[in-house]
Amino acid sequence: MGKRGPSPGTGGRPSKPLADKIAEGNPGKRPLKVMEFKDLPDMQGEEMPKPSEMLSATQKDGRVLQAKEIYEQTWDWLNKRGCVSYISPQTLERYAMAAARWKHCEEIITATGYLAKHPTTGGAMTSPYVSIGQNYLSQANRLWNEIFAVIRENTATEYSGPTNQNDFMEQLLRSREKRK
Template sequence: MATRGRKPKPTALKVLEGNPGKRPLNMNEPKPEKKAPKCPSWLEPEAKKEWRRMTKTLEKIGVLTKVDAAAFAGYCQAYARWKEAEEFLTKHGTIFKTPSGYIQQVPQVSIAQTYLKIMKNFCSEFGLTPSSRTRIRVGAETGKTDDPMEDILRMV
């Protein structure tokens, strides 16, 4: 059965954002260990570089956990392929002339655009874009106030 509306936001992100909607938090949500997963051996070399570059930072802020291996690997692989396509475009240009004389766009243009979109989606999930970061307050309180009654009302 398909769900409607926006996909639910993880409770950890709601807490970091200060629970702006003031809706009840899901206290039964799974809480995986906040530890970076091991880098998959099958990643391309450039993807492995990106993995090493980003894992410590994401682990430190509590966004990357062991269960996020596939999603983060997807981001890193998309990054590597996007970079490869962009390097090709820098070296060879974006258009070429066909044998019949027509001007045509090289396939790497659409490859780069595709992988950039995939990267953007993964970046949003991990808080790696400026707009997704504005919704996160690192070190934010757990939503508790000095007023116990207010805390109880927020839980309902």
């Protein structure tokens, strides 16, 4: 028998983007909250909330977690587009933490390889950092999609430029090139 209703955690049918509501003449007749992208260099932005200390904590392997940098870059990206007030600092922190942990796992995999020694049999097995990294990547993508959905639902125009997610991927690739 098939499953009924929305999946847990999805909250039902997704909201229609603001641009679609405007194009259809606002069929619900509710007041629409409009947010415009503004890429003007002389814009006055909000003061960035201080990131939590845990975002730059030293990890067990001695590396400093780079979540603070990701948080600041994401906040700056949102602020430049005039939509930082729509996203809670806690959501940004969760995204930054997941993205930084994924990046940390990828760095460990690069240093140690994809295989590990099984603790009881001594045979080869997939490194646990592979699945841990996949989980963090999934979490980071889910949180980014949540952030971008808020932006998409509150803008009158479609955004097609680079996202902070693109910048993060480029950073990871650049950090790998530096180690070679």
